[in-house]
Amino acid sequence: MEAGARKGQSARRPGTTRGRIYAVVRRIPRGRVATYGQVATLAGLAGHARQVGYALHALPAGSSVPWQRVVNARGEISLRSVPGAGLTQRMLLEREGIRFDARGRIGLERYRWEPR
């Protein structure tokens, strides 16, 4: 339990790598998407996109982090350990007004979040 509790804390504890990643993901506006590398760069972890994915993977359910708006560089939803979840993510994005390609890809040219 302590391990689980500690995990939940580290997720909300600012200053940690994961906390910074969550902070960036939270900044993604609705109806827009960002790539893992983009989030990593904004979080100050340029080049460490893997950590972004891992951080979201450890993200607790019910969190205020719109992990669904984070996609890979191909503009597609990355496969995760939980089968079926990809469809859930796609549904959430479509609900925000994001259109998917016939191949299940998003037009990053059109929906890419441009931070300023």
Place this chain on the structure above:
DNA sequence: TGCTTGACATAAT
């Protein structure tokens, strides 16, 4: 304390 795994990115072919 140290090793293995992991929601990826980028470059090269």
Place this chain on the structure above:
DNA sequence: CATTATGCCAAGC
């Protein structure tokens, strides 16, 4: 444009 190979860091056991 698709696929393959390599590199990065942090968290978990």
